[in-house]
Amino acid sequence: MVDTEAQIIENKNIVLDYFLLKLKLAKTMGKIMPGQFIMLKIPGNEVFLRRPFSIYDYDKDILTVMYKVVGKGTEILSKTSKDNSAFVLGPLGNGFRVNKRDVYLTVAGGIGIAGIHFLIKTLKEKASVFFGCSSNIETTLLKDITHLNPMISTLDGSYGYKGNVVEMLTNYLETVENVDQELFICGPEGMLKSLKASINKSKISCQALVEERMACGLGLCFGCVKKTIDENEPYKRVCKEGPVFDLWEISL
Amino acid sequence: MGNIPLELFGKTLKNPVMNASGTLGYGKEIEPLWGVETLGCYVTKGLSMKPHHGNPLPRIWEEKCGMINSIGLQNIGIERFFREYFPFFKRKKTPVIVNFFGFTEDEYIGCAEMIKPDKQIVALEMNLSCPNIKKGGIGFGKEAETVYEIVKNVKTVTKIPLLAKLTPEVKNIVEIAVAAFEAGVDGLTLINTIPAAVVDVNKRTVPIKGGLSGPIARSVALRAVYECSKAVPIPIIGVGGIMDVRDALAFLMAGAQAVQVGTATFLDPYTIPKIIMELREYLDVNNYADVKNIIGITHDQ
Ligand SMILES: Cc1cc2nc3c(=O)[nH]c(=O)nc-3n(C[C@H](O)[C@H](O)[C@H](O)COP(=O)(O)OP(=O)(O)OC[C@H]3O[C@@H](n4cnc5c(N)ncnc54)[C@H](O)[C@@H]3O)c2cc1C
Ligand SMILES: Cc1cc2nc3c(=O)[nH]c(=O)nc-3n(C[C@H](O)[C@H](O)[C@H](O)COP(=O)(O)O)c2cc1C
Ligand code: FES
Numbered sequence: 001m002v003d004t005e006a007q008i009i010e011n012k013n014i015v016l017d018y019f020l021l022k023l024k025l026a027k028t029m030g031k032i033m034p035g036q037f038i039m040l041k042i043p044g045n046e047v048f049l050r051r052p053f054s055i056y057d058y059d060k061d062i063l064t065v066m067y068k069v070v071g072k073g074t075e076i077l078s079k080t081s082k083d084n085s086a087f088v089l090g091p092l093g094n095g096f097r098v099n100k101r102d103v104y105l106t107v108a109g110g111i112g113i114a115g116i117h118f119l120i121k122t123l124k125e126k127a128s129v130f131f132g133c134s135s136n137i138e139t140t141l142l143k144d145i146t147h148l149n150p151m152i153s154t155l156d157g158s159y160g161y162k163g164n165v166v167e168m169l170t171n172y173l174e175t176v177e178n179v180d181q182e183l184f185i186c187g188p189e190g191m192l193k194s195l196k197a198s199i200n201k202s203k204i205s206c207q208a209l210v211e212e213r214m215a216c217g218l219g220l221c222f223g224c225v226k227k228t229i230d231e232n233e234p235y236k237r238v239c240k241e242g243p244v245f246d247l248w249e250i251s252l
Numbered sequence: 253m254g255n256i257p258l259e260l261f262g263k264t265l266k267n268p269v270m271n272a273s274g275t276l277g278y279g280k281e282i283e284p285l286w287g288v289e290t291l292g293c294y295v296t297k298g299l300s301m302k303p304h305h306g307n308p309l310p311r312i313w314e315e316k317c318g319m320i321n322s323i324g325l326q327n328i329g330i331e332r333f334f335r336e337y338f339p340f341f342k343r344k345k346t347p348v349i350v351n352f353f354g355f356t357e358d359e360y361i362g363c364a365e366m367i368k369p370d371k372q373i374v375a376l377e378m379n380l381s382c383p384n385i386k387k388g389g390i391g392f393g394k395e396a397e398t399v400y401e402i403v404k405n406v407k408t409v410t411k412i413p414l415l416a417k418l419t420p421e422v423k424n425i426v427e428i429a430v431a432a433f434e435a436g437v438d439g440l441t442l443i444n445t446i447p448a449a450v451v452d453v454n455k456r457t458v459p460i461k462g463g464l465s466g467p468i469a470r471s472v473a474l475r476a477v478y479e480c481s482k483a484v485p486i487p488i489i490g491v492g493g494i495m496d497v498r499d500a501l502a503f504l505m506a507g508a509q510a511v512q513v514g515t516a517t518f519l520d521p522y523t524i525p526k527i528i529m530e531l532r533e534y535l536d537v538n539n540y541a542d543v544k545n546i547i548g549i550t551h552d553q
Contacts, residue, residue: 041519221275
């Protein structure tokens, strides 16, 4: 783990509010696990705390983050130009554990693709990709994984399955029985909730990447907790014990 | 090199810089970046007699120049802390201040009784900012009489030096400091977070009420340290909005014997080691042989 200065080498609007940020790190972060994240210091003085972002891609000293503009910090970030410097703390948290399976199902909703992209890249052809978004415009986000033939759902029906990604996935799961498979999911809380309600715990294991507001990202402040079913420790830190949890162990 | 060791309650600390309670987890979390042995002293997260789960979300909110937290004192309890974490501080030969709290006076007394003296424990730090359940939620630290009574009673059950950590949400903090001193407290930690709230204008709600910390709290804390250190002859530890060595120096010059750094660590996890190094440099460059020589220097004006 390092806290290192980084140079912004690219900050590109991909589509709608989605951006791709490439950073050149002054020090390499070492080995990372898909699903791990960084705490990024947004350049400028208006944002007090750092912001957490998943590692979208990483190679030696080049780190890529995909982000969506949702508020003050990401707005400022989207206007930050090339050659600006920033601070990157990482890699943080526990990522996805890739147990030996026949089939890996990766599921993302919207910007959730940012959290699961590096896992998809690591699994290569072994990954089945399910992606849910609003309309065909967002399918651009999958540009570098089209060779994996992602299954896409759009809410407006402008591309692929019409409806949400959880429906598309459960339909798919009904067609495959007795397969040694594991689910990896990243998306809004509502999506995790509906997935939990529609799949069978005894039949399928599922690792979910969850998000919470963070101050330190290191497990120091206990600000980022998620409620779990563990009665002894009902609040676990997303940044330290997570951000990837067993879907069946968290209360949504 | 200027000398930065500090004598506190008969123990020698390597330097006068500590973490603020609740801002360095249980200590081990910072190990991937630097070790707790760097600290003059490690201050525990607030501990209670039994484990305490803390508040629901949201627990943190950003402000301009600060943050609001409502962690609600989540902790694993005194017993587990001493079993699972204390041996790590023993091994690292790092002195410890044990921060503790209760929701009734009996709980405060119970905590103090549970913590056995040990050569590694420098002091107990009682957090007087908790709501007193019996008194309908009024903070323990808000009335001079309550502070006097609770300090006096806790003092009778422990041989470990006792620090009272005061809340700034009072009419006159000097009066509270004097009450604690008269009840026999050995030192003061000033200050805890400042009660604050947030309004979400889009949703027209108050998403969080909690304690304000960070640079926004600094001048309030400095005033408390300055006034109280003139009023009572016991060591004062300054805390609130310390972000760099200049801020730390300001607290020492205002009369603090030592400083604690909290929120700054969230922004830059290396803040504490940097302050320690730069404090040494400052003393050198300015020809101070000992950090003692700048403590309370503003009082001589
Ligand atoms: C482990 C982790 C990984 C993440 N990875 C990515 C990523 O790869 N790409 C990406 O775009 N975003 C990611 N996020 C979310 C990202 O951190 C937030 O979108 C960002 O902090 C918002 O900052 P802001 O200043 O723009 O928003 P603020 O002005 O702080 O808040 C604006 C809105 O954003 C929402 N928000 C604030 N913090 C979060 C949060 N932590 N998660 C979700 N919503 C939030 C709030 O509800 C609020 O309504 C991740 C979060 C976590 C915890
Ligand atoms: C996340 C967080 C948790 C805290 N937990 C405690 C605690 O358990 N006990 C306590 O006495 N003070 C606690 N505090 C208060 C700090 O110790 C300190 O007094 C305050 O934050 C001001 O210092 P700072 O501005 O350097 O953060 C906490 C503060 C924060 C930000
Ligand atoms: S953000 Fe501080 S503990 Fe997770």
